Amino acid sequence: MSTAAFLPPPARPPHDPLVMRLSRRDGWRLAVPGDGIEADAGDGALVLAPEKDDAGGLGNAAGTLGGLVPPRHVALGLDGTLHLLDIAGGRVLRFDPCACRFAPLPCLVPPGSKLRAIAVGEDRLYIAAGNAVLVLHRQHLALLAKLAPPGGAAWEPAALAVDTRDRIWVADPATGTLHLFDRMGRHRRVAEGLGDVRALAIDCDGRVIAGSGGVARVIAVDGTVEERAERPEALAGRLPSLPFALDARGHLALGLLCRAWGASITGDGLFDARGEPVPGALVPCRRGRAARGRVLTKPLDSRIQGCVWHRLLVTVELPRGTRLSLRARTAELDLPQEMVADPEDAAWTPCGPFVDNVKEALILAPPGRFLWLEITLEGPGEVTPRLWEIALEFPRISLRRFLPGVWGEEPVSAEFTDRFLAVFDSGFRSIEDQVDRIAELFDPRTAPASSPRRGRPDVLAWLASWVGLDGALAGLPEAERRRLLRAAPALATLRGTPEGLRRMLLLHLGLDAPATCRPATPCPGGPACGLPEPCPWQPPMLVLEHWRLRRWLVLGHGRLGEGSRLWGERILGRSRLGDNAQADVTRLATERDPLRDPFHLHAHRFSVFLPAARARRPADRRRLERLIAAEAPAHTQASIQWVEPRMRLGIQATLGFDSALGTWPGRPLTLDQDRLGQATRIGGARPRAGFTLGRDARAGQATRLG
Numbered sequence: 001m002s003t004a005a006f007l008p009p010p011a012r013p014p015h016d017p018l019v020m021r022l023s024r025r026d027g028w029r030l031a032v033p034g035d036g037i038e039a040d041a042g043d044g045a046l047v048l049a050p051e052k053d054d055a056g057g058l059g060n061a062a063g064t065l066g067g068l069v070p071p072r073h074v075a076l077g078l079d080g081t082l083h084l085l086d087i088a089g090g091r092v093l094r095f096d097p098c099a100c101r102f103a104p105l106p107c108l109v110p111p112g113s114k115l116r117a118i119a120v121g122e123d124r125l126y127i128a129a130g131n132a133v134l135v136l137h138r139q140h141l142a143l144l145a146k147l148a149p150p151g152g153a154a155w156e157p158a159a160l161a162v163d164t165r166d167r168i169w170v171a172d173p174a175t176g177t178l179h180l181f182d183r184m185g186r187h188r189r190v191a192e193g194l195g196d197v198r199a200l201a202i203d204c205d206g207r208v209i210a211g212s213g214g215v216a217r218v219i220a221v222d223g224t225v226e227e228r229a230e231r232p233e234a235l236a237g238r239l240p241s242l243p244f245a246l247d248a249r250g251h252l253a254l255g256l257l258c259r260a261w262g263a264s265i266t267g268d269g270l271f272d273a274r275g276e277p278v279p280g281a282l283v284p285c286r287r288g289r290a291a292r293g294r295v296l297t298k299p300l301d302s303r304i305q306g307c308v309w310h311r312l313l314v315t316v317e318l319p320r321g322t323r324l325s326l327r328a329r330t331a332e333l334d335l336p337q338e339m340v341a342d343p344e345d346a347a348w349t350p351c352g353p354f355v356d357n358v359k360e361a362l363i364l365a366p367p368g369r370f371l372w373l374e375i376t377l378e379g380p381g382e383v384t385p386r387l388w389e390i391a392l393e394f395p396r397i398s399l400r401r402f403l404p405g406v407w408g409e410e411p412v413s414a415e416f417t418d419r420f421l422a423v424f425d426s427g428f429r430s431i432e433d434q435v436d437r438i439a440e441l442f443d444p445r446t447a448p449a450s451s452p453r454r455g456r457p458d459v460l461a462w463l464a465s466w467v468g469l470d471g472a473l474a475g476l477p478e479a480e481r482r483r484l485l486r487a488a489p490a491l492a493t494l495r496g497t498p499e500g501l502r503r504m505l506l507l508h509l510g511l512d513a514p515a516t517c518r519p520a521t522p523c524p525g526g527p528a529c530g531l532p533e534p535c536p537w538q539p540p541m542l543v544l545e546h547w548r549l550r551r552w553l554v555l556g557h558g559r560l561g562e563g564s565r566l567w568g569e570r571i572l573g574r575s576r577l578g579d580n581a582q583a584d585v586t587r588l589a590t591e592r593d594p595l596r597d598p599f600h601l602h603a604h605r606f607s608v609f610l611p612a613a614r615a616r617r618p619a620d621r622r623r624l625e626r627l628i629a630a631e632a633p634a635h636t637q638a639s640i641q642w643v644e645p646r647m648r649l650g651i652q653a654t655l656g657f658d659s660a661l662g663t664w665p666g667r668p669l670t671l672d673q674d675r676l677g678q679a680t681r682i683g684g685a686r687p688r689a690g691f692t693l694g695r696d697a698r699a700g701q702a703t704r705l706g
Helices: 255-260 411-436 438-442 459-466 478-487 489-494 498-509 597-602 618-631
Strands: 018-023 037-039 046-048 074-076 082-086 091-096 101-104 115-120 124-129 132-137 143-147 159-162 168-172 177-181 187-191 197-202 208-212 215-219 225-229 292-296 311-317 323-331 349-351 360-362 370-378 386-394 543-545 605-611 637-643
Touching (some): 082 115, 124 159, 159 197, 478 489, 498 543, 498 618
Antiparallel strands (some): 018 386, 074 082, 082 091, 091 101, 159 168, 197 208, 208 215, 311 386, 543 605
16 A cells, blocks of 8 residues: 555645645746746756857857867877867967977878868878868878778768777768767768768777857767766866866967967967967956846636635755845736737736745735746846746745634734734645655655755664664665665565565565466367476575485385484484594584484574575675574574575485486487597496486495496
8 A cells, every 4th residue: 555545635725725836846847938038958957057258159060069179170189288270271280388389280282172170190181171081190101991880971070089999980961960980990880860070089097079050069979879968067176187278269379288388478378270370368268147137927826716816936056256136926817928928017026035044935916817927037147046936836825814803804914914924834834745744664665764964864864773684784775775674664564484584585686577487288178288388497495404314214114225314313413422422423412302413403593595697796795694594583593595596416406306416308429429528428227317316326335336
């Protein structure tokens, strides 16, 4: 039975108000896209929209991913070398930090080639020129290969990136594809449907980031898209930082790099797209946010004529210097949006203010079935408030109903009383809400687990102590703890019995799923015929009581040689001085109970057989040992046998009990056709498949195996 059966019905009038929520999960119900406000792509909170930065965002034409990576015509090697592709002049230049200048290389670029991008590998230089990618040696600049897709398909490579395995990724914006070539120049795979990719980069985890149309996609090695990002801030921590700065005008500021190599320069060391020095100072790229944003909601329908909207509860983060303002207006009719959009209309009633420790406010608008909200966010530009949820309570159900009627005879006084008592309303309702939801604490599916960050106690451990499993569940994942705790009470009546211990172990080992067997196939026009199909798998027994191992001779039912023993002192193995005392064979016993000694040998003892693979870690082994100690009766002695996935004679297998030596069944050995050692047997008058101790083997007699 679910927890809902024990919970009270949802809060509704006449004792509790209704709640309408605005959030990413429930929908913000915004009338039009906000002016300066947008929903964050990560957590869905309403934030101030970023201003368009000078770097052009993730889909800029220069391919810098919002200023996080060099432009497409600039290549930064892993060793710190910097190459520049002069697209207008058809040259390749390399930066000399000691002289703080770009020097041209005698690169054999075909004249008239349409240059687009450059990339640097471990010992190779890649240039996107025309309809091919030229592969040059970095030292002697010899042309090594020309990369192209298989089959001679038309393409226009426009962006390049070399990953940590020295493979080259090539973006073709004309077809929206991304090609991968290995170090030897062989085409490995292609990813399609990526759009107009103009920027490529490799993050710190070796994944490819492709920017197109204002969106960056994180692509795995197999070509699948793992994530999407719409702002440069989402990628800032994934890409290695640049050793130089990017100017808002597209220039490279290499002054710090030059000074690190000992060059004596003045200014910021600006260079243009052709590698020529540019006078002036650095103009940094701006990535600020709007200072103010405003958005309206659609009409929110209470479905109550003359509804008195009660209050607002907001979930918001307000960094220093930011502000959230809410205003509300009501009407009995669903007015057109243009009639309520005027911010100067006197019908708007302010709600709030909202600060760090105050996240609720009364709605003072006049009664009305429909309500509109105006959301205004303000900030200094560097940071933004984050609004995650707005909860509206309606209608107003005041605590005045518990007071004498004189407090509500006059409308103005009644309204003041309602607003005054609303101060205590939230405190009283929070206590009532905890009482209403107390049944959730007693259900393993809904009980909260520990949360050190929020200081929340571990209710699951508290519930586990009710059934004696607090130690056995320690260290398990939360989902596993909930599953075991939910099934444990049903085994309370079997606790202390072999079946109860077996079922609890099956639960912990994940072997509690029952096997399903198919019934017998029914005959046409008659009853079921044939035998039912056997179950493909049955849960193992796991628990073996030692008294079941007694092999005592019973007159008329037993035979010597089948594991049976005559009643005598050899069953217990007591030592008698001067008679049968042997080291490591017999034992010294102080108790005097020879008549019941044979019963005491196996009484109150049992073995538990567990897969050793489930106890590789010492913590898992200790957890299972604590479980067995808690579930076994106090007067018993338990021994755990860790079973490995192989047969070991005398440890995990016993000849004559669960194992037999024999040959592979089949035809006898034929001379000149078969070979010994290939699962063959020599034929005879009466060939046997093997032998079983106690039946085919006798002590003192010659026995042949096989």
